[in-house]
Amino acid sequence: MFQRIDHVGIAVAELEPALALYAEEFGVELVHRELLCNGGVDAAVLSAGESQLELLAPLVGGTALARFLAKRGPGMHHIAYQVDDIEATLATLRACAVSLIDKVPRPGIRDSLVAFVHPSSCAGVLTEIVQTAS
Amino acid sequence: MFQRIDHVGIAVAELEPALALYAEEFGVELVHRELLCNGGVDAAVLSAGESQLELLAPLVGGTALARFLAKRGPGMHHIAYQVDDIEATLATLRACAVSLIDKVPRPGIRDSLVAFVHPSSCAGVLTEIVQTAS
Numbered sequence: 001m002f003q004r005i006d007h008v009g010i011a012v013a014e015l016e017p018a019l020a021l022y023a024e025e026f027g028v029e030l031v032h033r034e035l036l037c038n039g040g041v042d043a044a045v046l047s048a049g050e051s052q053l054e055l056l057a058p059l060v061g062g063t064a065l066a067r068f069l070a071k072r073g074p075g076m077h078h079i080a081y082q083v084d085d086i087e088a089t090l091a092t093l094r095a096c097a098v099s100l101i102d103k104v105p106r107p108g109i110r111d112s113l114v115a116f117v118h119p120s121s122c123a124g125v126l127t128e129i130v131q132t133a134s
Numbered sequence: 135m136f137q138r139i140d141h142v143g144i145a146v147a148e149l150e151p152a153l154a155l156y157a158e159e160f161g162v163e164l165v166h167r168e169l170l171c172n173g174g175v176d177a178a179v180l181s182a183g184e185s186q187l188e189l190l191a192p193l194v195g196g197t198a199l200a201r202f203l204a205k206r207g208p209g210m211h212h213i214a215y216q217v218d219d220i221e222a223t224l225a226t227l228r229a230c231a232v233s234l235i236d237k238v239p240r241p242g243i244r245d246s247l248v249a250f251v252h253p254s255s256c257a258g259v260l261t262e263i264v265q266t267a268s
Contacts, residue, residue: 001160001161002160002161002162002182003182003183004182004183004184004185005139005142005182005183005185005187008139008142008210008213010257010258010259011258012257012258018257021255021256021257022257025227025230025232026135026136026215026256027135027136028136048136048137048138048139048215049137049138049139049184049185049216050138050183050184050185051138051139051183051184051185053139055257073258074257074258074259075210075253075257075258075259076142076210076212076213076258076259078210079142079210081160081182082183093159096159098159119209121155122155122160123144123146123152123155123156123189123208123209124144124145124146124207124208124209124210125144125208125209125210
């Protein structure tokens, strides 16, 4: 059901220093920038093989990401898996009594459809499923 | 320098329930089991595309992993990147004043050589570099 790791999300307070670190010192290539205005997130996507890193900085306070940073500091935020059919995957997860944060898909980065699954149903890992744009 | 994501490490208190969840409900295939006796870790490796998930449970108390779980609970523990030459990568990281937990490579899972980099030098992410067995 879950295919490859689409990306790992990393929460940072400020995007530019983290981007410089990963792109320039660690040699992980920047491939995309996007402002996710609805979620209040400034995002940078870096390519690490077939998976990606998503550096995420809050644009404003009071968002889920800003609260995460205030509570836990910067670090790993979520793991996202590519799925072929997000509606079918959500239906399967619901049938397994998995706790869904998003009961229906919503728009994600790069015109994808995404849904988040609660960490309590994923061994403590905030988990995202992603149906990439065709 | 950092190539593909080799694996994402997930800390869990007990391996079997987490393994059942990821393998049976999420359809992520178990490909390897290993007891890392030096580190006191019971590990299961699951395949998610070219990257893997590493479920890690402590065998005994008092280890770094047991302390992590006691402090933060289950969840994402580290991100590991494949590198071609771990000695050369460590030398480059040292030259960039990156804080290394392991100054020299040590044996990792599946006969790999690994070294950990301090989260303070990686935007809060405990980071592992892996030179896989040839």
